[in-house]
Amino acid sequence: MKVGPEVLTQGPPRYAPDTPWSPLAALIITALIALGPGIVGIAAVLLAMPEMEKTDGGQSFMSLATWEGVTFAASVQILSLILVWSIAGRGGQRAAVLRLTGERFTPAFYATAALILILTTGILEFILYKSFAIDIFADTAWLREGLTSPTAIGTCVIAVILAPLWEEFAFRGFLLSALAKTRLGFWGAALIANVLWTSLHGTYSWAGVVSVFVAGLILSWLVWRTGSIKPAIVTHAIGNLFALAFTYGFAPSPLPIPA
Numbered sequence: 660m661k662v663g664p665e666v667l668t669q670g671p672p673r674y675a676p677d678t679p680w681s682p683l684a685a686l687i688i689t690a691l692i693a694l695g696p697g698i699v700g701i702a703a704v705l706l707a708m709p710e711m712e713k714t715d716g717g718q719s720f721m722s723l724a725t726w727e728g729v730t731f732a733a734s735v736q737i738l739s740l741i742l743v744w745s746i747a748g749r750g751g752q753r754a755a756v757l758r759l760t761g762e763r764f765t766p767a768f769y770a771t772a773a774l775i776l777i778l779t780t781g782i783l784e785f786i787l788y789k790s791f792a793i794d795i796f797a798d799t800a801w802l803r804e805g806l807t808s809p810t811a812i813g814t815c816v817i818a819v820i821l822a823p824l825w826e827e828f829a830f831r832g833f834l835l836s837a838l839a840k841t842r843l844g845f846w847g848a849a850l851i852a853n854v855l856w857t858s859l860h861g862t863y864s865w866a867g868v869v870s871v872f873v874a875g876l877i878l879s880w881l882v883w884r885t886g887s888i889k890p891a892i893v894t895h896a897i898g899n900l901f902a903l904a905f906t907y908g909f910a911p912s913p914l915p916i917p918a
Contacts (some may be wrong), residue, residue, distance in 0.1 A: 686837075724804045743832070
């Protein structure tokens with residue numbers, strides 16, 4: 660069945676939590692999914708540090724402008740994705756737990772959802788960054804570095820494909836399902852899941868963190884209205900793609916992406 664943008668305003672919300680996971684177990688496992696791969700990766704880098712000290716002290720693993728950094732970041736995200744996909748599949752209930760419903764959403768739906776996300780966060784960021792004299796590109800400097808280097812394609816894959824997949828599956832799929840079946844209800848659960856998801860972006864400026872939090876509320880609203888994780892994943896990906904394009908196109912003196 661194809662679903663158009665009318666689902667966002669017409670009829671009752673379609674979300675209904677369906678998961679065997681308890682809230683506490685889901686919180687612990689989500690923390691493992693979000694933090695575990697990164698901790699393991701950092702530990703591996705530290706173990707290899709004596710050899711790296713002969714070159715750049717391991718700094719290449721912290722930058723998306725190097726293939727070491729892209730490989731490191733992608734590996735961490737892929738491992739998080741594998742973890743949430745595998746754990747959510749316990750008992751053959753992956754589709755229910757992650758909200759992988761069978762509806763197909765029309766291009767008009769995705770265009771509308773993406774426009775809502777981009778306009779809302781864009782206007783908010785313009786007001787906050789301009790009003791408080793914060794560099795609007797400060798929070799995307801690490802992406803800009805990757806976009807203006809030979810690793811540009813890898814940077815795009817990390818930001819537009821891997822991040823939306825594992826983050827939405829983990830926070831607005833796996834965790835939200837477990838929390839929403841409690842007395843918290845959907846929006847109480849969504850608020851907690853969104854706070855935890857926003858904390859992943861804690862290195863941003865306070866204005867950037869506010870923007871991420873609002874974006875998370877919009878993505879949660881899409882899940883609530885449609886009952887599916889698909890709109891959140893695709894809209895998240897489009898939003899990230901727009902952020903990359905904006906950063907590349909308007910950041911001071913951008914370098915051309917190598918062919």
